Amino acid sequence: MTERRRATRGAYAVLAFPVGMLAVFFLVPLGIMVATSFYHRIEGAFYEPAFELANWQRFFSGVYMERTLFSIGISLFAGAVSIALAFPFTYFLTRMRRRPHVVLLVLVMSALALSEVIVGFSWTVLLGRSAGISNVLVWLGVMNESAAYQPSFFAVLLGLCYIAFPYCVLTLYPQLTRLDPEVTEAAQTLGASPWRTFWTVVVPICRPIIMAGFLLVFVFTLGSYLIPAFLGRPEHWTLSVFISDQATFNANVPFAAAMALFLTFLSLGVVALVMWIEARTRRIA
Amino acid sequence: MRALRWSLTTLVVVFLIAPLFVVAVVSFNENRYMDFPPEGFSLHWYAQLWEDISWRESWTTSLVVAAASAALAVLIATPLAYLLRAYHVRLAPVLYSLGILPFMLPPVISALGALVFWNSMHHSGRIENIVMSHAIFFSTLPLVTVSLAMEAMDPSLPEAAQTLGASQRTTFRTITLPLLVPSMITGYAAAFVLSLNEYIIAFMVSRFSVVTLPIKVVNDLRYGFTPTIAAVAVVFIAIATTVFTLFALYGNLLKFLGADPAILERER
Numbered sequence: 211m212t213e214r215r216r217a218t219r220g221a222y223a224v225l226a227f228p229v230g231m232l233a234v235f236f237l238v239p240l241g242i243m244v245a246t247s248f249y250h251r252i253e254g255a256f257y258e259p260a261f262e263l264a265n266w267q268r269f270f271s272g273v274y275m276e277r278t279l280f281s282i283g284i285s286l287f288a289g290a291v292s293i294a295l296a297f298p299f300t301y302f303l304t305r306m307r308r309r310p311h312v313v314l315l316v317l318v319m320s321a322l323a324l325s326e327v328i329v330g331f332s333w334t335v336l337l338g339r340s341a342g343i344s345n346v347l348v349w350l351g352v353m354n355e356s357a358a359y360q361p362s363f364f365a366v367l368l369g370l371c372y373i374a375f376p377y378c379v380l381t382l383y384p385q386l387t388r389l390d391p392e393v394t395e396a397a398q399t400l401g402a403s404p405w406r407t408f409w410t411v412v413v414p415i416c417r418p419i420i421m422a423g424f425l426l427v428f429v430f431t432l433g434s435y436l437i438p439a440f441l442g443r444p445e446h447w448t449l450s451v452f453i454s455d456q457a458t459f460n461a462n463v464p465f466a467a468a469m470a471l472f473l474t475f476l477s478l479g480v481v482a483l484v485m486w487i488e489a490r491t492r493r494i495a
Numbered sequence: 496m497r498a499l500r501w502s503l504t505t506l507v508v509v510f511l512i513a514p515l516f517v518v519a520v521v522s523f524n525e526n527r528y529m530d531f532p533p534e535g536f537s538l539h540w541y542a543q544l545w546e547d548i549s550w551r552e553s554w555t556t557s558l559v560v561a562a563a564s565a566a567l568a569v570l571i572a573t574p575l576a577y578l579l580r581a582y583h584v585r586l587a588p589v590l591y592s593l594g595i596l597p598f599m600l601p602p603v604i605s606a607l608g609a610l611v612f613w614n615s616m617h618h619s620g621r622i623e624n625i626v627m628s629h630a631i632f633f634s635t636l637p638l639v640t641v642s643l644a645m646e647a648m649d650p651s652l653p654e655a656a657q658t659l660g661a662s663q664r665t666t667f668r669t670i671t672l673p674l675l676v677p678s679m680i681t682g683y684a685a686a687f688v689l690s691l692n693e694y695i696i697a698f699m700v701s702r703f704s705v706v707t708l709p710i711k712v713v714n715d716l717r718y719g720f721t722p723t724i725a726a727v728a729v730v731f732i733a734i735a736t737t738v739f740t741l742f743a744l745y746g747n748l749l750k751f752l753g754a755d756p757a758i759l760e761r762e763r
Contacts, residue, residue, distance in 0.1 A: 217582040225584065228575035228634075232593050235631045239608030246611050299507050302500045304754075314504070315748060316739045321511045323685075323735040325692035327709040328728045331716065332514030335521060335725070342517070372510070384753030404496035433601025435695045436713070450603040454699055457607055463614070470607045477600050 240474070247467040257464050265468040274452070274469070281448035282476075284363075284438075285431040288370035289378075293424045295371075296378030301412060303379070304386045322376035330440035333369045334360055337441070366446045369437035374427050381423040389415065418491040422484045429477045449473055515732050522725035540726040550723070553711035557691055560622065560707060564629035565686035569679050571634045576641035577675070591638075598635035605632050606699040613700065620704035625697050629690045636689070637682025640751055644678035647750070681746050688738050692731065 250260035268274065303314055336342050337359040344356040359365055389412065397407040413420075435450040447455075449469060457466035525535030544550050575594055579587045597605050609628040613619040652674070656666040694709040701710065712724055742748045 214581060214583045217578075217584050221578050221582045221584070224574050225578050225590075228571045229590060229593070231571050232597075232631065232634075235612070235627055236593070236597050236605070236608070239605075239612035242611045242615055243604075243608050295503070295507065298499075299503055302504060312743045312748065314508075315752065316736065316743050317508065317511055319739040319742075319748070319752075320732065320735040323688045323692060323739070324731065325694055325709050327694050327712050328518075328692070328731050329514070331712065331724060331728055332518045335720070336514045336517045340720075343513075372514070375507070375511070380752065384755070387753075387755040405499075408496070429599065429601065433603060435603055440716075450601055450695075453603050453607060454695060457610060457699060458702075463607075463611060466607055467611065470604050473601055474604050477604075481599055 243467045243470060246464050247471055249464040249467075251462050251464050256461065265465045268465060269468050269472065277447065277452060278449055278472070280446075281432060281450075284366065284370065284446075284448065285428050285434075288367055288374050288431050289424055289428040291367075292371050292374035292378045292427055293382075293420060296375055296423075297382060297413075297416070297420055298408070300379050300382040300386050301389075301408070304383070304389070305391075318376045318379050321372070322380065326373060326434060326436040329372055330369060330436045333365065333372065333437075334440055337365050337368075360441050361443045361446070363442065363446055365441035366438050369441045370431050370434055373434060373437065374431050377430050378423055378427050381426050382419060385416070385419045418487050422487050425480050425484045425487075429480050432473070432477065515728075518725045518728045519732075522722055522729045524722055540722040541730075543723050544726055544730065547723075549706075550711065550727075553706045553708045556622065556705060557708040560625050560629060560697070561687045561690040564626045564633065564690050565683045567626065567630035568634040568686045569637045569683050571630065572637035572682060573641050573675065573679055576638050576645060577671070580642060580645035581671075591642075594638045595635050597632050602632065602693070602695050603699075606696040609696065609700045610702075619700075620702035622701075622705050624700045625705060625707070628696050628700050629686075629693060632693075632696060633686035633689055636685040637679060640678040640682040640685070641675055643750065643753070644675050648674055677746060681742065681751055684738050684742065685751075688735055691734065 245259075246257070247265055248261050248263070249257045250262055250264075251257045303311060306314070339356050339358040342356065342359070344353060344359070347353040348356050393415070394407050394411060397411045398404065402410065432448070433450055434448065435454060438446050438448045439451050450473070453466045453469045453473065456462045456469065522540055523536050523538070525537040525539070544554070572594065575590065578584060579591055584590065605628060609624065610619070613621075613624050618624070648671070653666050653670050656670045657663070661669065692709060694707075694713065697705075697707045698710050698713070701707070706714070708727065712727055715721065715724055739748065742751070
């Protein structure tokens with residue numbers, strides 16, 4: 211499809227359906243959420259329209275800011291670990307023969323499609339006392355008795371990496387398949403080892419891709435809800451857990467709305483940064 | 496480098512498979528309590544998924560939600576992808592971003608948005624609310640697949656039809672649309688699988704009155720593990736793997752994931 215026609219009135223009429231749906235069921239709810247963040251909560255009941263800054267003040271004071279910083283920190287950490295593993299993995303993957311290439315992609319996609327419910331549950335079992343990895347070690351005679359490795363910070367981190375890794379592969383994959391094989395071949399013809407080629411040629415070329423992938427996976431892990439709830443103690447909970455907890459069990463929707471809006475701005479800021487990096491890369495290339 | 500490649504790939508495969516493997520083993524355990532190494536072999540926990548009425552109901556709910564929301568997602572995404580590619584539309588990049596945005600942002604935002612939206616409509620806790628929210632959230636997937644198909648389409652095909660006298664409408668119906676069908680199916684399948692697995696939006700929109708399968712699993716986990724939950728997990732894993740294997744066999748998984756067309760020409 212190279213040529214585009216001038217848009218007719220009919221085209222705009224048809225376009226009204228998808229755009230209208232997205233506007234009504236995505237933009238309008240966001241707008242209502244903005245309004246709700248200023249509403250007044252009625253203890254024991256629900257909430258009523260008002261204009262007060264109490265929810266925002268509460269969010270920006272003390273403990274919730276701390277939780278926000280913790281969420282950002284653990285998401286950055288998990289994102290960094292995942293991208294550091296996913297980049298070389300994806301690089302090798304794109305250079306494999308067709309069959310292992312496809313098989314590994316199916317595995318990665320299946321892991322990506324899995325619900326956080328399933329991932330969280332599987333890791334609680336694997337790190338748990340009754341049927342977990344420690345039982346294998348006991349069985350092998352390495353350990354004396356089984357132990358539980360969750361709930362813990364380490365367990366949350368592992369779980370986050372598990373959901374983040376396939377996502378990283380997915381964001382890196384399109385770009386890495388476009389990496390001209392002649393570039394690496396040239397480096398090796400000139401005598402560089404594969405290892406050196408990887409570090410001095412591939413990684414520098416891909417720096418913007420790595421950065422963009424890292425930021426995207428950061429937003430993705432920031433949205434994780436069940437992993438911290440399943441595998442961590444309350445002190446490991448992230449912003450997403452607090453938002454849904456406030457909205458459902460605490461029935462404090464206005465406060466949840468204020469937190470969710472903060473999360474929206476944070477994510478939008480990061481996504482804008484990604485788009486800026488991509489636009490700049492395109493200009494150089 | 497070769498050793499590194501081999502060990503990294505192995506590490507990744509083990510990391511991705513290990514928790515799933517343990518769950519699969521537990522699901523065949525004869526005993527009610529989870530043991531490892533397992534004792535005995537039993538399909539009892541799988542049978543319970545069908546025999547127990549509450550599990551069966553959550554299955555049906557989840558399948559209905561996934562089927563309906565994926566269909567609606569394709570209905571929203573296809574005209575958007577087609578029109579933005581075939582016509583000069585004002586604000587096209589903005590409209591495309593609008594289609595991508597729900598999926599890019601953390602799902603809890605869509606979840607809370609939908610919650611306050613349906614509250615203000617005084618229409619909360621209905622199954623159609625979940626269908627609607629999933630359709631919007633996952634419409635990004637068919638939007639991407641159909642847009643890619645539009646990019647890849649040979650422009651000479653619709654041109655040839657028009658040279659032979661077909662009207663624009665006929666060209667769309669007999670040439671363009673059939674060429675888009677595979678990408679619509681892939682978009683549908685991806686949205687279906689992800690909807691089936693989605694928890695947080697469904698949970699917050701349902702307000703405790705509609706129970707999809709992931710919600711049921713989390714509810715049951717509050718009272719401790721049962722091998723039935725492990726059986727559900729195995730079924731989920733099987734569904735995801737089957738869909739993407741079919742994808743790789745009959746669709747073009749590599750192209751869907753955005754591989755460079757040149758790599759597709761390489762040796763098989």
